[in-house]
Amino acid sequence: GQQVMQIPQYQHVQEGEDFTTYCNSSTTLSNIQWYKQRPGGHPVFLIQLVKSGEVKKQKRLTFQFGEAKKNSSLHITATQTTDVGTYFCAGSAAGNKLTFGGGTRVLVKP
Amino acid sequence: NAGVTQTPKFQVLKTGQSMTLQCAQDMNHNSMYWYRQDPGMGLRLIYYSASEGTTDKGEVPNGYNVSRLNKREFSLRLESAAPSQTSVYFCASSEYRAEQFFGPGTRLTVL
Numbered sequence A: 001g002q003q004v005m006q007i008p009q010y011q012h013v014q015e016g017e018d019f020t021t022y023c024n025s026s027t028t029l030s031n032i033q034w035y036k037q038r039p040g041g042h043p044v045f046l047i048q049l050v051k052s053g054e055v056k057k058q059k060r061l062t063f064q065f066g067e068a069k070k071n072s073s074l075h076i077t078a079t080q081t082t083d084v085g086t087y088f089c090a091g092s093a094a095g096n097k098l099t100f101g102g103g104t105r106v107l108v109k110p
Numbered sequence B: 001n002a003g004v005t006q007t008p009k010f011q012v013l014k015t016g017q018s019m020t021l022q023c024a025q026d027m028n029h030n031s032m033y034w035y036r037q038d039p040g041m042g043l044r045l046i047y048y049s050a051s052e053g054t055t056d057k058g059e060v061p062n063g064y065n066v067s068r069l070n071k072r073e074f075s076l077r078l079e080s081a082a083p084s085q086t087s088v089y090f091c092a093s094s095e096y097r098a099e100q101f102f103g104p105g106t107r108l109t110v111l
Helices: none
Strands: A002-009 A010-014 A019-025 A031-037 A044-049 A056-057 A063-065 A071-077 A087-093 A104-109 B004-006 B010-014 B019-025 B032-038 B043-049 B063-069 B075-080 B087-094 B108-110
Touching: A002 A087, A010 A019, A010 A063, A019 A087, A019 A104, A019 B108, A031 A071, A031 B108, A056 B043, A071 A087, B004 B087, B019 B032, B032 B063, B032 B075, B043 B063, B043 B075, B075 B087
Parallel strands: A010 A104, B010 B108
Antiparallel strands: A002 A019, A019 A071, A031 A044, A031 A087, A056 A063, A063 A071, A087 A104, B004 B019, B019 B075, B032 B043, B032 B087, B063 B075, B087 B108
């Protein structure tokens, strides 16, 4: 079946620094979504990418969908304490079903 | 709008007991989902319902049953709970290939 892998599993970041988390799928995706989950909370949708090579920005967050539509990345610049949480990518190969990656847990050192 | 609501928020069961987790959405979405999230891990799809009257197995359906009662409600039943089913259960809803909206979750412990 479809598998989605995320690296790194953990990311310790100094406040103000940049970091990137990566998402790789075993199959070609029709779209990829990113979610953020705060500790003790539920996943909250951030963005969806559909086109090959697509790049979207949300303030300090930059999302990219690979040319082959099998990988994606999330880059955060000037990390803040509000960025703490787990970031999940979730891919769909067909239909409505999403396969979630294991997530990247972000801890910010002030 | 309440979005997606789930009951109960917390539950402790003994091995072999049964229970039903309730989920309702008020966004008129066609699709609904049940996921489980084990500590420190991602979400795994248990069952989903693409539209009212249809249900399909996800990645980890064994030990669970679902009912799409109407367009708003999608319940998850554990017939005979096992310790391996200790987890946080999230319900979600969406339109076709759109963002999923998650409920607050049910934290289930099976002793």
